[in-house]
Amino acid sequence: MRFLKKKAKIKMTQGPLVSVIVPLYNHEKYIAQAIQSVVSQTYQSWELIIIDDGSSDLSVKKARTYTDRRIHLYGQENQGAHHAINRGLSMAEGEYLAILNSDDKYEPERLSKMVAYMQEHQKTEFACTYLTVINENGKRLGIKEGWKNMEPWLVPHPELSLKDPTDFKANLIMGNFIATTSNFFIRRELYEKIGGMRGLRFAHDWDYALRAAETAECAILEEPLLQYRIHSSNTISSDRRWMLFEIAWVWAANLKRFYQNVLKADDTEEIDIIKIAESLHLQGNDKVLWMILIFMEAEKAKGTENPEERLLEDTELRNKFLRYVKGGTE
Numbered sequence: 490m491r492f493l494k495k496k497a498k499i500k501m502t503q504g505p506l507v508s509v510i511v512p513l514y515n516h517e518k519y520i521a522q523a524i525q526s527v528v529s530q531t532y533q534s535w536e537l538i539i540i541d542d543g544s545s546d547l548s549v550k551k552a553r554t555y556t557d558r559r560i561h562l563y564g565q566e567n568q569g570a571h572h573a574i575n576r577g578l579s580m581a582e583g584e585y586l587a588i589l590n591s592d593d594k595y596e597p598e599r600l601s602k603m604v605a606y607m608q609e610h611q612k613t614e615f616a617c618t619y620l621t622v623i624n625e626n627g628k629r630l631g632i633k634e635g636w637k638n639m640e641p642w643l644v645p646h647p648e649l650s651l652k653d654p655t656d657f658k659a660n661l662i663m664g665n666f667i668a669t670t671s672n673f674f675i676r677r678e679l680y681e682k683i684g685g686m687r688g689l690r691f692a693h694d695w696d697y698a699l700r701a702a703e704t705a706e707c708a709i710l711e712e713p714l715l716q717y718r719i720h721s722s723n724t725i726s727s728d729r730r731w732m733l734f735e736i737a738w739v740w741a742a743n744l745k746r747f748y749q750n751v752l753k754a755d756d757t758e759e760i761d762i763i764k765i766a767e768s769l770h771l772q773g774n775d776k777v778l779w780m781i782l783i784f785m786e787a788e789k790a791k792g793t794e795n796p797e798e799r800l801l802e803d804t805e806l807r808n809k810f811l812r813y814v815k816g817g818t819e
Contacts (some may be wrong), residue, residue: 499627503532503533503534504532504534504604504799505534505583505584505585505604505608506534506535506536506582506583506584506585507532507534507535507536507583507584507585507586507587507603507789508524508535508536508538508577508583508585508586508587508590508603508717509527509535509536509537509538509582509587509588509600509661509697510538510540510542510574510575510577510578510581510586510587510588510589510757511524511537511538511577511588511589511590511591512542512570512574512577512588512590512591513525513539513540513541513542513548513549513552513559513573513591514541514542514543514544514548514550514567514570514573514591515543515544515545515546515593515628516544516548516591516592517544517546517547517548517550517551517782518589518592518625519592519593519718520548520551520552520591520592521552521554522556522594522627523589523590523591523592523593523609524537524539524552524555524560526589526594526595526597526716527589527595527719528555528557528560528594529532529597529774530595530597530600530601531542531597531600531601532598532600535559535561535583535600536559536561536581536582536583537559537560537561538561538563538577538580538581539552539560539561539562539563539566539577539591539747540563540564540565540573540574540576540577541562541563541565541570541573542565542567542568542570542573543564543565543566543568546678546817548591550562554632556563557600560654562714563576563580566606569688569690569717570590570670570691570693571685571686571687571688571690571693572686572688572691573657574588574670574685574686574693575686578680580683581774583677583783584676584677585604585607585674585677585678586673586675586680587600587603587673587674587675588670588671589671590669590670590671591763592621592718592720592810593671593715593716593717593718594715594716594733594757595622595670595715595716595717596621596713596715596716598714598715599618599714599715599778601616602710602712602714603616603674603699603710603714606708606710607674607676609725610706612706613676613678613705613706613707614675614676614678614701614705614706614707615673615674615675615676615679615698615701615702615705615706615707615708616630616640616674616675616707616708616709616710617632617635617667617672617673617674617707617708617709617710618672618709618710618711618712618713618714619634619635619709619711619712619713619714620632620633620668620669620672620708620713620714620716620717621633621713621715621716621717622639622717622718622719623716623717623718623719624718624719624720625680625718625721627718627733627761629641629718630719631713632713633713633717634711635660635666635709635711636652636660636663636666637654637659640664640666640796641665641774642664642770643770644767644770646664647767649763649764649767650666650764650767650768650790651663651751651752651764651767651768652768656751657707657708657709658702658707658747658750658751659751660700661695661699661702661707662699662743662744662747662752662768663768664767665694665695667694667695667698668694668717669694669715669717670686670694670697671715671717672692672694672715672717672775673694673697673698675701677717679701680706682704683700683701683704684725685697687798687801688798688801688802689735689738689739689801690728690731690732690735691732691735692732692735692736692738692739695739696742696743697740699739699743699746700743700746701758702746703743703746703747711815714721729816730811730816731811733772733774733777733814733815733816734774734777734810734814736771736772736774737771737774737777737778737781737814738781738797738800738801740769740771740778741778741785741797742780742785742797744765747758752764765779768795772816773814773815773816774813774814774815774816776808776813777810777813777814780798780810780813781800781810784795784796784800784810
């Protein structure tokens with residue numbers, strides 16, 4: 490494991506410390522912009538922990554040009570974004586924890602506005618914002634207003650679904666409107682309660698947000714305080730079959746978290762099956778969802794704890810499920 494720069498203890502005097510974690514992998518074109526967007530924050534009580542996940546380009550060289558003592562750079566063999574994020578989170582010292590992917594950018598007032606909101610709303614443990622979608626050259630393509638627009642997929646009967654103009658958790662069950670880990674801003678207490686990311690390649694952000702929403706009070710600031718970059722080398726474009734499997738996995742693993750506080754019908758103690766059925770758009774992979782659910786139940790009967798995680802750790806087992814995914818690349 491390569492060690493790049495020693496992390497020194499920093500004393501902050503201008504408000505609670507925010508730890509920003511950057512998982513870096515082969516983004517030499519964008520990493521300087523990401524780092525500069527943190528350095529240029531109006532809120533200056535931060536530390537920036539960059540975990541290089543085995544980059545083979547000039548990403549590390551460009552990151553090293555920043556000498557601010559609040560920036561700490563480490564390296565590891567390539568293990569995936571979730572692992573890099575978890576390593577960074579384990580090293581963080583801040584009262585608040587945030588993530589910035591190495592191809593995205595914060596708006597200058599993001600940290601100041603997030604900290605101010607969290608300080609005013611002490612019960613909120615997880616927050617995100619609207620975001621500006623940009624392309625590889627930084628051209629603005631539009632504003633994503635949470636669950637109100639730019640949905641990743643549409644359901645045929647939204648009036649029968651969980652779709653709701655104000656309900657954060659109900660809309661999160663339907664799809665990942667948060668869009669990216671770069672949009673996370675959480676209290677340390679939440680991280681200590683639920684831990685880090687699970688070993689998903691594409692959907693670790695959605696899975697984490699659902700785990701957080703099970704118990705945490707969540708909020709979205711209705712202002713675009715993040716620039717989220719879409720380009721040809723986004724991870725999500727690399728293996729559609731695996732991505733579709735992970736969508737089914739996320740629902741199979743997390744729906745149970747909301748049986749009591751979201752999925753009940755309004756006037757009874759019963760689960761509203763219609764809302765669930767109309768909210769899950771599996772893009773033809775209903776069979777895969779049921780395969781995962783049956784597998785989980787069978788493993789639970791044998792005493793396996795968190796059986797869904799076996800599908801993330803056991804490649805041979807996961808490949809048996811991947812064969813049934815429709816709509817992916819061969």
